[in-house]
Amino acid sequence: MREVPPTAGLPLVWRDLIPAGHHLEHDLADFLQVPEVQITCSGTAAQIITLRTIQRESKRRKVILPAYTCPLVALAVLHCGLDPVLCDLAPGHFDFDPVKLSALCDDDTLAIVATHLGGRVANLDLILELASDYGIWVLEDAAQSLGATWEGQPVGMIGDAGFYSMAVGKGLTTYEGGILLTRDATLRTQLKSTAADIAPFKWNWELMRSVELLGYAALYQPWGLPLAYGLPLRRALKQGHLIEAVGDDFSDDIPLHQVGSWRKAVGANALKRLPDFIRNTGARASERLARLSAIPGISVLTDTWGGQGTWPFFMVLMPNARARDAALARLWESGQGVSRLYIHALPDYPYLQGRLINTDTPCARDFASRMLTVSNSLWLDDDAFARILTEIASSAS
């Protein structure tokens, strides 16, 4: 039995586990061609460190988020005692609705979280304009988009600060981890000082994450994934626990600690293969994207606005929720890497209920109800991809 992961993560090889004198911060800064990066214990921790730093400079309380994103983004805002304000999406897209975003910005807005979802590059033009008009910070959430660029610049370096995730299954992983970056040298120093205050080294966390990273190295293979990914997925689906099935079952407990040197060394070793991996998955995506997009009635999200994204998976918008659910009924449990991204728009997570501002977000709900993802893992072979195309086409018709 073989299983394709829902996103194309860079597999580890056993040599990655042996420290080889590489330096993750230095090598990542080199890879991204930026002056410096900061490693954090997760993308969420990077977001918290940034919000904690900028909230010292301002009495503003509102942080604007897309109404369809990772629920951890809202939990991070709440963790900092700030107010998550949702902005609805543009119809059929993950970008903000421009009219609604403009209406939400005011003198109490601390930050806008601009989100490069699933490797795709967000349209930053209006966000940057509003930010400059109102004195708002722009935080780029590029959790799933390491390697993506906008007008030749790495995403994350265009706003005031940005972050990538190195969680399990992402392009580059330390099992959990984050990469925080900013253009501003003063802010960079402040971010490091905040991290030193709120995220000290913790042995228990480092030990647990190191064991988890070893498990990932062993099992992130087509023959290991049925056990590590497929089994819990199918169990959760059988019980109807959709939030658990996609790993959206988060809580307010957000660990904040440093990443130890062994995990960084593993990341630095794997990073040597990342440019090739991004090239190969990109080449595979451009060929498969054309075939997926040719299916009548569906749309596949692509890069616009000067963006050059990465391709962990394809985001496919079906004509309606019934067609999406019909396709998933045939494909989700098939082991071919077809899945959903986040189960709900943010207002519909039970653990966020009553905690978010502006929950009237019909386009985000529509997006959540019609979208499915198709893995761009290099382990998804042509025959399996052809079967996926057939099932999507018959569900969409």
Ligand SMILES: Cc1ncc(COP(=O)(O)O)c(C=O)c1O
């Ligand atoms: C869009 C987005 N933002 C933020 C996060 C949080 O990152 P992390 O899991 O590293 O905390 C994720 C996680 O997948 C994400 O997909």
